[in-house]
Amino acid sequence: MKPVPNALPSTLPQGAPPVRHYLQFADFNADEYHYLFTRAALIKKKFKTFTKHQTLEDRTLAMIFEKASTRTRVSFEAGMYQLGGSVVHLTTGDSQLGRAEPIEDSAKVISRMTDIVMIRTFEQTKIERFAANSRVPVINGLTNEFHPCQILADLFTLLEHRGTDASGNLNPDYLQGKTVTWVGDGNNMANTWLQAAATLGFHLRVSTPSGYEVDEKVAVTPRGMGAGSYKTYSNPVEACTNADLVTTDVWTSMGYEAENEARRKAFAAWCVDSNMMAAAKPDALFMHCLPAHRGEEVQADVIDGPQSVVWDEAENRMHVQKALMEYLLLGRQA
Numbered sequence: 255m256k257p258v259p260n261a262l263p264s265t266l267p268q269g270a271p272p273v274r275h276y277l278q279f280a281d282f283n284a285d286e287y288h289y290l291f292t293r294a295a296l297i298k299k300k301f302k303t304f305t306k307h308q309t310l311e312d313r314t315l316a317m318i319f320e321k322a323s324t325r326t327r328v329s330f331e332a333g334m335y336q337l338g339g340s341v342v343h344l345t346t347g348d349s350q351l352g353r354a355e356p357i358e359d360s361a362k363v364i365s366r367m368t369d370i371v372m373i374r375t376f377e378q379t380k381i382e383r384f385a386a387n388s389r390v391p392v393i394n395g396l397t398n399e400f401h402p403c404q405i406l407a408d409l410f411t412l413l414e415h416r417g418t419d420a421s422g423n424l425n426p427d428y429l430q431g432k433t434v435t436w437v438g439d440g441n442n443m444a445n446t447w448l449q450a451a452a453t454l455g456f457h458l459r460v461s462t463p464s465g466y467e468v469d470e471k472v473a474v475t476p477r478g479m480g481a482g483s484y485k486t487y488s489n490p491v492e493a494c495t496n497a498d499l500v501t502t503d504v505w506t507s508m509g510y511e512a513e514n515e516a517r518r519k520a521f522a523a524w525c526v527d528s529n530m531m532a533a534a535k536p537d538a539l540f541m542h543c544l545p546a547h548r549g550e551e552v553q554a555d556v557i558d559g560p561q562s563v564v565w566d567e568a569e570n571r572m573h574v575q576k577a578l579m580e581y582l583l584l585g586r587q588a
């Protein structure tokens with residue numbers, strides 16, 4: 255029988271290139287990010303002008319959520335449909351994942367029926383175990399340790415607002431030497447920013463309360479800090495001084511709810527306010543991956559103020575993830 259074009263073979267062909275996964279920011283190099291930013295800009299432009307871009311027709315994305323989500327679900331689901339594909343949505347509660355089917359077995363089965371998988375889960379080791387048993391690309395939609403799709407969107411948003419050339423094209427070299435300040439918890443977002451600074455060569459400052467620092471053993475990349483740098487500050491206002499971007503996140507991430515009260519006390523001085531924004535460059539931007547708690551990690555006048563680009567940041571999740579899925583499945587497109 256003639257093989258059906260583009261159908262998944264029952265066994266991987268001999269000599270097939272290894273499947274690429276996106277489990278952490280350090281999985282791609284600067285050149286790949288430059289391609290993805292440029293491709294996402296094209297894909298976004300087509301979306302905005304109602305021009306079809308259906309490069310993943312007949313492909314299926316499996317989305318597995320072991321934690322809640324609004325943006326990640328909507329952006330991946332809408333994005334895959336726009337690319338001409340379809341989506342299967344699974345949660346721990348409505349699948350055998352919640353009834354202790356081994357993750358390795360789940361990966362083997364799900365990756366025989368779908369073309370690409372996005373997972374939001376707890377430990378990074380879980381997504382690594384899934385990927386090790388998957389025949390198709392696996393994307394990290396947030397783990398306790400990393401949130402690479404979010405930083406991909408954040409950097410694209412920074413370039414859109416501040417890093418374009420005279421013809422409006424993105425200039426990824428803009429990032430060289432720029433300063434990003436992280437205020438708050440040394441969490442999955444902070445770890446990912448550290449990897450991004452190392453990969454793309456910008457300066458990262460991190461200010462956290464004592465006891466909530468970034469675990470450099472988790473975040474460190476095999477290539478060290480590259481052309482980028484990483485510095486910690488106990489004073490968040492000092493960390494924001496002359497920054498190009500100030501960014502923060504919730505004080506209590508999903509999975510850490512039991513620590514909520516202790517965290518509210520410890521983080522009281524790490525609320526991004528107009529003082530911190532005034533210390534940054536006059537044209538500095540503010541970002542937050544959302545969901546946000548006004549009056550906790552950020553004051554309302556900052557997140558709802560003129561320097562905030564949080565709505566563009568949220569929307570851009572969809573555009574960059576479309577470029578990402580296309581890249582993992584088809585490689586570079588001319």
Ligand code: CP
Pocket residue numbers: 322323324325326327396404543544545
């Ligand atoms: N920023 C983000 O990942 O949002 P969700 O938790 O709503 O997916």
Ligand code: NVA
Pocket residue numbers: 396397441442443503504506507508543544545
């Ligand atoms: N650090 C947060 C990000 C939510 C998108 C969390 O892990 O809950």
